[in-house]
Amino acid sequence: MKNIILPTPNEETEFFWEGCKHHKLLFQKCNDCGFVRWPVNILCPECLSFNYSIIESKGRGFIFTYAIYHYAYHESFKEKLPYNVAIIKLNEGPMLLSNIIDCNNDELTCESPVEVVFEDIDDEVSLPKFKIIKKIKF
């Protein structure tokens, strides 16, 4: 793999990426008002409380919106063109930027239900990606 871009955890975001490594999607939840937040924040943007717990998301939600890149802004994405980037609205509340995998770009629609799938980049890094939950047909 040549020159790929990886997340750069800092002291405050480390729990999230460490969670991903163990295939868990972790967020901060306010102990006072229950708001589940993203991006990482030392306080709750709803009530300004500093008290929070870390919760594990069930990893389900829907595609809020998406875009399809036809131009590579970085060489490591050239061979992936055209590729998608999506904003996932998780059932717990947070909006997370990711990719929808295992589907053709023309299958994408806003509001499609999705679930998390962890993509292991190496022993240390896993990225939370999403796949569309196909409706079971009887």
Add this chain to the structure above:
Amino acid sequence: MIKNPLRGCSAIAGIGYTEQGKIANRTALSFHTEACANAIKDAGIKKDDIDGLFIYRHFNTRSNEPDITPYLVAQQLGIKPDYLSEEANCARSHLYNAVSLLYSGLCKYILISYADNALLSKRTFVDEATHGEPFGDVAAFGQFGLVSAYAMAARRAMFENGTGPNVWKHIAMSTRAWANLNPRAIMHRKVMSEDDYFNSKYIVEPLRLFDCALINDGGRACVITTTERAKDLKNSPAVILGIGQSNPSYDIHQSFYMTKNSGAKRASELAMHMAKVTHKDIDALQIYDCFTYTVDLTLSDYGFYDYGHGEEFFNDKKTYPGGRLPMNTSGGLLSEAYFMGLTQLTEGAIQLMGRAEERQLGVLNGTKKPNIVLCSDNGAALQTHNCTILGSIDTL
């Protein structure tokens, strides 16, 4: 009703242009200084009259150019202003600052400037986007820059209200038709048909190349002063009747206003209230068109048409040359040149000054002389918005 004392207290008195387009041998700083010097000259004042200098956000220069700061622009112009300011991350605060400082008397003549050598620097507007996550944390998923941010907003709007390329084509094509009348416009000699629009390649779908602003070298500046002072200067002033600003601030990954109720809504309500005008009073629109979708959202948030009803609005060609509601008469950011909100603001002013030559409203067939022109400015990924209502001296 008590008149807002800020209504009409200040005016644009001079405009500075530079060469623009692809220019092989100029630093970004050189465009700032040229645009500023030309604006001072156009206003008919002395450089030492300038006591306020604001520059728009600047982008990283090449390693062999100095970093651009308002200090350096002042130094190159040989001036020592009382007030210096540079916006960060595109918050469109210039006119709030300028009008407040002029009204309070802290400043008398204010210069506002934007310049870049984006083509020479091969800028792709990736590092300029502002997100809540560190760069690598979203770039790892292939998320880069502003085209994609607006593409995601546009996609959501297609889903929610049915807008799409059949609306955006009119924005691209009418803007281009205006550029064809403006010799300064980068796309002056290039006409755009509907086929040209649909055949332009996707950059980040659903946005095509012709949905995106130009990337160019050049600069733009203007001088703003009190209306009383402007009346004694050589140009007929473009009076600032109303201003409104709003900063919803949330980055696009967390945005809840990408399809309606963006900063444009509150900014326009504030501006129209101060200016004491309604939609029917507005003779021309200069709408910030970083992307066609931005115009679509802005016009709906401003109340010109309901969300998703752009086709009905644009189908009668009212925004094209000769139409009854001219829009982006210079060619805008899509087809004239990208100078952030100064492309719109200076075009609104030059039309009111009656100096727009071939594209002058009131001279061009089927148009009428404008008294009130609405200009918009927007920044980051819909995170900030300014609405400015300019009027001729007769509107005071």
